[in-house]
Amino acid sequence: MTDRLLLGTWPTPLEPLPRLAAHLGTEPDALLLKRDDLTGLGAGGNKVRKLEPLLAEATAQGADLLVTSGAAQSNHARITAAAAARLGLDCVLVLWGDPPAEARGNLLLDALAGAELVWVGDGDTEAVVAQVAAERRTAGRSPYVVPYGGSSPLSATGYVRCAEELQAQVPDLDLVVTAVGSGGTMAGLVAGLGADRVLGVDTGAVPDAAAAVEGLLAGMGVAHGALRIDGDRVGDGYSTVGDEVRSALRLVARTEGVFLDPIYTGRAAAGLVAALNGPDGVPGRRVVLLHSGGLPGLLARDDVL
Numbered sequence: 379m380t381d382r383l384l385l386g387t388w389p390t391p392l393e394p395l396p397r398l399a400a401h402l403g404t405e406p407d408a409l410l411l412k413r414d415d416l417t418g419l420g421a422g423g424n425k426v427r428k429l430e431p432l433l434a435e436a437t438a439q440g441a442d443l444l445v446t447s448g449a450a451q452s453n454h455a456r457i458t459a460a461a462a463a464r465l466g467l468d469c470v471l472v473l474w475g476d477p478p479a480e481a482r483g484n485l486l487l488d489a490l491a492g493a494e495l496v497w498v499g500d501g502d503t504e505a506v507v508a509q510v511a512a513e514r515r516t517a518g519r520s521p522y523v524v525p526y527g528g529s530s531p532l533s534a535t536g537y538v539r540c541a542e543e544l545q546a547q548v549p550d551l552d553l554v555v556t557a558v559g560s561g562g563t564m565a566g567l568v569a570g571l572g573a574d575r576v577l578g579v580d581t582g583a584v585p586d587a588a589a590a591v592e593g594l595l596a597g598m599g600v601a602h603g604a605l606r607i608d609g610d611r612v613g614d615g616y617s618t619v620g621d622e623v624r625s626a627l628r629l630v631a632r633t634e635g636v637f638l639d640p641i642y643t644g645r646a647a648a649g650l651v652a653a654l655n656g657p658d659g660v661p662g663r664r665v666v667l668l669h670s671g672g673l674p675g676l677l678a679r680d681d682v683l
């Protein structure tokens with residue numbers, strides 16, 4: 379592996395959630411929040427950890443342009459645009475669908491960071507990414523394609539580092555709850571902590587979350603036990619907000635003054651609440667909720683209240 383490229387601010391804080399714990403009927407020190415929304419670069423979020431190893435490879439290869447893809451409100455696309463700016467590279471974001479009337483949330487930040495946007499309509503996103511990279515290469519550029527969601531066996535090593543931070547911050551950690559999108563975050567945590575200490579909450583970002591995480595772990599050469607994935611929080615689909623997530627967003631904001639996002643961390647919090655009603659809620663267990671970021675996406679919505 380190439381040398382570490384530092385893009386974020388490490389380690390991220392770990393905070394107690396005593397009022398949320400009381401509300402959920404657990405002991406005050408049973409619940410903790412890993413603040414990976416405070417990773418620094420580009421308004422923060424989990425993609426900073428995943429981009430560090432990828433962009434070390436990109437710069438070692440002499441890339442002058444990053445190309446990646448995602449939803450219009452992709453946090454990954456926004457943080458990639460910010461990382462490109464930080465490294466003095468250009469950035470093309472290939473986004474699903476058509477441009478909205480107003481650039482809000484992540485799209486506003488993408489534009490501020492100077493990213494070029496390519497909208498695919500209902501076309502094949504991966505094909506457009508390959509086409510953009512090929513065209514730019516022909517034009518004399520050196521593009522580096524960052525995979526969807528920034529997830530690959532290489533980038534998941536960024537979350538092995540997070541697992542190491544957590545072991546140092548909470549030596550008696552029993553469980554980490556994380557949202558699962560493209561899977562790299564969960565894969566890295568499982569590699570670092572073992573499958574029985576990680577609960578992934580599926581967001582519906584990929585058709586088969588377990589297969590995505592398993593594929594990444596296989597690529598990392600990590601043997602692991604049975605994955606724990608909560609598949610019951612997807613609701614009507616990835617980009618929708620259901621009542622369970624709405625109430626999780628309100629609950630965490632009103633007990634702890636912490637804002638979650640509707641797609642990922644709101645689902646993770648709903649999964650945490652459900653898990654505490656089962657064996658994970660027994661006294662004496664220490665449970666960490668991973669705050670993986672996403673606030674700009676929340677601010678682009680008008681269906682959260």
Ligand SMILES: *Cc1c(COP(=O)(O)O)cnc(C)c1O
Binds near residue numbers: 561
């Ligand atoms: C991308 C993202 C996730 C999911 O991470 P993966 O590694 O893609 O599974 C979780 N939370 C937020 C806020 C994200 O932007």
